[in-house]
Amino acid sequence: MPGHLRVACVQMNPLHNQVERNCEYALNMLKKREHELKGLDLLVLPEMAFTGYHWRDADHIQPVLEPANGRTHKWCKSVAKMLNCVVCCGVPRKIRRKRMNSMIVTSPKGKVVEHVDKVHLYESDKTWAQPGEGFTSVEAVEGLPMSPVGFGICMDINPADFKAPPEKFEFANFHLEHKSKLLVFTSAWCKNHPDDRPEAFAEKSDAELSQETIDAWLSRLRPLHGKEVIFVCANRVGKEELRLLGRDSDLCNQFCGTSCVIALQDQTVVKSLSASEEDVLVADIPIPGG
Template structure:
């Protein structure tokens, strides 16, 4: 929600900023940037789907190089701030995109256990993308600052199943173990764009990053910004994901 801000108290307060997935201000901006840069563009916004009743979502649009809308993803795991106004999305997504491979989407709380009530070791988000054999995970964030200030470590820990065997002996775990070892050395890029600064007394932690993950128990940052840095990060990944 880069253009609207993130901290809304209720449905009434966010109503003026709601957009549809095709003609909304944010989506139109993203399409224009995709054409200008001949690039894929992803950006978050508060989405409305008209109906009876209307549905509100914390969403991202993913735009192709020719300004076509490839995908809309609605946040699956809601944070308390989202629960003030947003509906829960239908589920995680991973799609094949020519030129990129399998692309998965996430928004902030998606990385956490569902409502902070699910088992921490369930790893819902990571296991989904392991099963889908996702190559690139793109996450739009409004992640809050914390006392421990170790967001990168925490995000990587939440992706543990992508690079380490954490499973038991049940059938589902056996399938996950097979997916972890599929095609030898699985490689994944984890890309985070997280906001900095303060909104209505809420502080955000920045630390946007691109992390390389390998199923051979390897995880390493390709670039990380600091907690207050606002810039354009450019990372050459051409030698990282040669399996695409």
């Protein structure tokens, strides 16, 4: 479609430590919507899409840390060629002695063209991961009709360690400076911080949780409001036990879903999913200035 970007976001509930099952599950989700995915430019999956998110330490996560030829990498290469589109997917990976929470960026030809590493680690990452060296914006990604393309992973959008002044907007100001026009965001955005008091884990309605999540993302992207920038986010759903983090607790953390496409020029939510449904969001977006 001339002057348009066609994107899809997979919103799913991966089963913890069941990589093969989750890869097959995501593929089946796509096959069920195959007729809508013709002409797709970009497919985005959540942070650590096939492994689960909570891990108590480096030994715990070791079996699912991926080398460059790991299962998630192979899935992305295969699906990129199948759909003839760019695929972005979250994965925990090992690079020599380093352990990184990363995003794979795969071209329509099935080639990994970028590894994006999470810079601002969340409490759940700090049990096993090391931070990336800096945020990422690239001049162009083969197969995408918008550029430059910026990337981010969940906590990256927040102040570093929640200690930097909120008005510093490290992530948004980086992409403002680098003139990113398309922001690709993979996420496992949680309803609660692991250290929250038990009463904070009370259930909320899908509508309330989705609105809070959208508001949080828009708030953190404020320097980009009024700019011709498209924000594309794939966030996971479901729950994981805090025990997986090594906490002595019966509580579960809920993931907030709400995968979405937002035009930051006027903060319009072009399309979004609910806080709990497993689905594939498909949207056609007019390219600003295109």
